Amino acid sequence: MAGKKLEFVERCMNVLNDHKGQSQPTLLLVDDSIDVHRLIKARFRNSEMTLISAHGGREGIKMAKEHLPTLILLDLDMPEVDGLEVLRTLREDLTTRNIPVIVLSGLVSTQDKVTAFDLDAYDYVTKPFDLVELRARIRAALKTQRLLTMLTERARLDGLTGLWNRAYFDERLAEEISGAVRHGRALSVVMLDLDHFKSVNDSFGHPAGDAVLERFASIIKAQCRKTDIACRYGGEEFSLIMPDTGPEDAKAVLDRVRTALEQIRWPMHPERNVTVSIGVAGCTQCRGDVSAKDWVHVADKNLYKAKESGRNRVVISEVDSDGEPKLAAAG
Amino acid sequence: MSQTPDHSSTPIHSEFASDPDMIELVDLFVSELPDRIDQMTQAFESQQFTDLKRLMHQLRGASGGYGFPTIGISAGFVESLLSESTDLSAQVEDIDSQLQELISLCRRASSS
Numbered sequence: 001m002a003g004k005k006l007e008f009v010e011r012c013m014n015v016l017n018d019h020k021g022q023s024q025p026t027l028l029l030v031d032d033s034i035d036v037h038r039l040i041k042a043r044f045r046n047s048e049m050t051l052i053s054a055h056g057g058r059e060g061i062k063m064a065k066e067h068l069p070t071l072i073l074l075d076l077d078m079p080e081v082d083g084l085e086v087l088r089t090l091r092e093d094l095t096t097r098n099i100p101v102i103v104l105s106g107l108v109s110t111q112d113k114v115t116a117f118d119l120d121a122y123d124y125v126t127k128p129f130d131l132v133e134l135r136a137r138i139r140a141a142l143k144t145q146r147l148l149t150m151l152t153e154r155a156r157l158d159g160l161t162g163l164w165n166r167a168y169f170d171e172r173l174a175e176e177i178s179g180a181v182r183h184g185r186a187l188s189v190v191m192l193d194l195d196h197f198k199s200v201n202d203s204f205g206h207p208a209g210d211a212v213l214e215r216f217a218s219i220i221k222a223q224c225r226k227t228d229i230a231c232r233y234g235g236e237e238f239s240l241i242m243p244d245t246g247p248e249d250a251k252a253v254l255d256r257v258r259t260a261l262e263q264i265r266w267p268m269h270p271e272r273n274v275t276v277s278i279g280v281a282g283c284t285q286c287r288g289d290v291s292a293k294d295w296v297h298v299a300d301k302n303l304y305k306a307k308e309s310g311r312n313r314v315v316i317s318e319v320d321s322d323g324e325p326k327l328a329a330a331g
Numbered sequence: 332m333s334q335t336p337d338h339s340s341t342p343i344h345s346e347f348a349s350d351p352d353m354i355e356l357v358d359l360f361v362s363e364l365p366d367r368i369d370q371m372t373q374a375f376e377s378q379q380f381t382d383l384k385r386l387m388h389q390l391r392g393a394s395g396g397y398g399f400p401t402i403g404i405s406a407g408f409v410e411s412l413l414s415e416s417t418d419l420s421a422q423v424e425d426i427d428s429q430l431q432e433l434i435s436l437c438r439r440a441s442s443s
Contacts, residue, residue: 042352128395129395
């Protein structure tokens with residue numbers, strides 16, 4: 001259990017640090033005043049943050065999209081593209097939508113403040129500002145952002161296994177399908193169901209059942225690539241999205257998963273091994289219009305065939321072929 | 332044009348004069364003040380009020396950061412005069428006297 005918790009924390013930390021792979025927060029300052037750049041640079045010289053600068057609205061938008069900073073300090077009153085327009089543009093873009101923005105402004109009208117907050121500004125600081133206070137506000141914004149990221153991440157993880165949950169699977173599946181179709185790439189979607197799992201719970205108790213679920217999750221993680229998306233679909237059902245992987249290649253990986261599980265001698269029930277049935281829907285060069293629901297349906301159908309034909313096997317089929325699913329040899 | 336005499340020639344020191352992070356920047360700011368004075372005088376004399384307003388806006392925002400809040404407040408007065416009225420030519424005298432006050436403050440700013 002401790003190991004799993006550690007792993008969970010580690011995963012959260014990875015997500016946090018994964019913000020463009022940098023552990024040091026990056027601060028983007030967008031302001032047309034050279035003085036503000038100088039002052040902030042001087043005050044942040046010894047801080048744990050990397051400061052990058054844009055001297056106008058247009059440059060600010062460009063740099064935000066390019067560098068995906070951890071936080072943006074944004075002046076409102078700039079010639080050409082002003083701060084509110086920058087904020088609006090950032091909010092329309094999926095990649096920059098959630099970057100917290102602290103507005104720095106000499107404009108003090110209530111309407112400007114209201115507009116900025118309506119555009120999800122995190123904070124509003126009027127010029128002239130106290131740099132020590134600004135630093136404290138930045139620290140507070142970064143802390144809140146970190147917690148938000150962790151909560152969002154947590155809502156997408158399965159508590160027992162540390163795999164992604166069903167909601168995240170649904171979210172990613174549509175994205176991965178459209179990505180694969182757009183680029184004519186391979187993709188496999190996999191449904192995995194532990195055989196006779198209920199009887200493990202019934203005969204040996206729920207702790208034994210949980211141990212099987214956790215161990216199976218770790219087998220999946222060990223056998224799959226980092227780019228594969230492994231989920232606990234619900235109960236004893238698991239699912240996998242394997243980008244850039246055709247059904248034949250998926251089968252090779254999944255047979256290793258299947259064999260590894262089958263060979264385990266369980267401390268709580270050494271006389272009873274556990275097996276898994278697996279259904280795969282895949283394509284080697286994806287095209288055409290097959291919905292996420294249909295992908296899952298084909299994978300489910302293959303899973304059913306695997307169960308019907310004796311369990312402990314992998315059944316694959318091309319998702320957009322009309323042919324009958326191929327029955328793979330049992331292991 | 333009226334020439335407001337300096338009421339005082341006492342130097343004004345930056346609040347951050349002894350802050351090691353800031354010494355260099357304060358020096359830089361003070362050394363650039365004569366340029367700023369030239370720019371604002373020029374903008375005022377050629378009645379480029381938009382330019383003047385921008386200069387005031389920047390000075391108001393920045394001075395406090397360099398440890399010269401009085402300069403910032405004074406620039407803020409000029410800026411608000413320039414923002415208030417649509418007929419600025421009627422306000423030229425007021426603007427001028429505020430501007431001269433600001434300029435005299437800028438001349439008193441000292442880095443040491």
